[in-house]
Amino acid sequence: MTRVWRWTDHLFSFRTARPAGFRFTPGQFARLGIKADASEAEPTIWRAYSMVSGPYDEYLEYYSIVVPDGAFTSRLQHLKAGDTIFMEEQNHGFLTLERFALEGDLWMLASGTGLAPFMSMLADPLTWESFDRILLVHSVREEKELAYRKEIEGFGGHPVFGDWAQKLRYQPVVTRESTRFPNQRIPTLIQSNELESVVECPMSLERSKLMLCGNPEMVQDTRASLKQRGFVSARSSRPGQIATENYW
Ligand SMILES: Cc1cc2nc3c(=O)[nH]c(=O)nc-3n(C[C@H](O)[C@H](O)[C@H](O)COP(=O)(O)OP(=O)(O)OC[C@H]3O[C@@H](n4cnc5c(N)ncnc54)[C@H](O)[C@@H]3O)c2cc1C
Ligand SMILES: NC(=O)c1ccc[n+]([C@@H]2O[C@H](COP(=O)([O-])OP(=O)(O)OC[C@H]3O[C@@H](n4cnc5c(N)ncnc54)[C@H](OP(=O)(O)O)[C@@H]3O)[C@@H](O)[C@H]2O)c1
Missing domain, CATH: 3.40.50.80 (Nucleotide-binding domain of ferredoxin-NADP reductase (FNR) module)
Known part of the structure; x- marks a missing residue:
């Protein structure tokens, strides 16, 4: 994660580096993963996230809710610049x-x-x-x-x-x-x-x-x-x- 900023107490956006080979059409989403706890070797919680950034931007940007007690977002909301978030390098979706x-x-x-x-x-x-x-x-x-x-x-x-x-x-x-x-x-x-x-x-x-x-x-x-x-x-x-x- 390279940048995180809040809009309200339950809405925030964040950026990550863009893997060199990752292409997508605007409107598509990626699957993001985080570890349920730091001791895990692999991410275990995965969720779909639409890209906010454009197809020519060098970074990837996402916009997120915080769902109270949500398995993913109750953890995601605590990540900060420098922390690791995982992404499957596969684009998905038909809202294009x-x-x-x-x-x-x-x-x-x-x-x-x-x-x-x-x-x-x-x-x-x-x-x-x-x-x-x-x-x-x-x-x-x-x-x-x-x-x-x-x-x-x-x-x-x-x-x-x-x-x-x-x-x-x-x-x-x-x-x-x-x-x-x-x-x-x-x-x-x-x-x-x-x-x-x-x-x-x-x-x-x-x-x-x-x-x-x-x-x-x-x-x-x-x-x-x-x-x-x-x-x-x-x-x-x-x-x-x-x-x-x-x-x-
Ligand atoms: C194709 C696709 C694209 C998505 N893109 C985004 C995105 O860009 N940004 C984003 O914040 N979420 C997005 N989501 C939702 C996201 O995948 C997760 O559901 C969300 O991050 C909450 O995860 P959670 O584990 O905390 O709660 P979950 O257990 O996944 O959800 C619990 C409940 O929270 C509510 N909820 C879930 N997501 C939202 C939301 N986004 N806004 C309001 N209420 C919600 C619903 O009532 C849901 O039943 C997308 C989902 C799909 C299927
Ligand atoms: N927003 C908050 O203050 C807040 C704070 C903390 C946590 N949360 C949690 O976050 C989750 C969702 O919050 P959210 O506000 O981003 O999403 P949301 O409930 O989907 O609301 C976003 C917008 O969609 C509208 N909407 C909802 N159902 C609709 C329908 N059937 N037809 C047309 N429009 C509809 C809402 O109108 P209506 O207002 O008429 O429903 C609102 O304008 C909830 O689980 C909530 O508990 C929300």
Whole structure:
């Protein structure tokens, strides 16, 4: 581990060196391992983690919850720069732009740490080049959990992505406190058309590509609200507009 920093008492990010041969497509995840206790010869607890960093970054970055009593994260949260974390050098996952025709508008709908794969996509020029608009919706309980907000709001000044930054609309959703952001869940905001209204972009079967990541109930309920409007999952056997990833 080369760097660790906290967003809140139960959210943090960390970086590791990137093994020379490790390649991945933004949206994919790796399996990280830690030892249950230091006396073990090999790591014994493994969990899936989406890369936050982009395909051209020299480091790997991850964004993590701390689950109280969680076997992995209750230990992971205590690691610091210089400590060892293990990684299987194998990329996994299908929440990637390869699922879609690269045109129209890309909607990234995340809850909690489900933001991670979308940060990786935003670190890839292909994402910015391919779509007319990029709508990043991040639903959290409390405003302080809007991790990466500064980075996202700062794309306008980014040396590589700055010229495209006007394509991006970042829309926080804060569900458990009153803020200037919408405070209903994403599926409710879709059903009422409020989401489209607040980001000033219609969802359409022809133009919209929708990626959902995070809490499996959020994914399920959001998919149900999209299906009511005719959107279908993109499969290798059938084109569609929805791609999803459940974190548990
Ligand atoms: C494909 C994939 C990618 C993932 N990427 C990430 C990631 O980038 N960052 C990350 O923090 N986690 C990610 N996860 C979840 C991660 O693998 C672990 O579940 C998490 O680190 C907790 O591990 P644990 O052993 O402490 O608790 P576990 O025993 O694994 O989980 C216990 C419970 O904690 C809750 N929980 C688990 N993960 C989360 C979470 N991320 N946010 C909120 N509640 C959660 C669920 O209720 C779960 O049943 C991913 C999971 C999958 C399947
Ligand atoms: N966030 C905290 O204050 C906190 C603190 C310590 C520990 N934890 C633990 O961390 C775990 C998860 O925390 P989290 O806040 O990152 O993840 P989360 O519970 O998945 O919440 C993240 C966002 O997803 C929304 N959401 C949940 N279910 C949804 C659904 N079915 N449809 C649409 N949106 C949905 C939440 O809205 P709602 O608010 O409406 O649910 C919230 O805006 C829990 O086990 C919790 O005990 C959380």
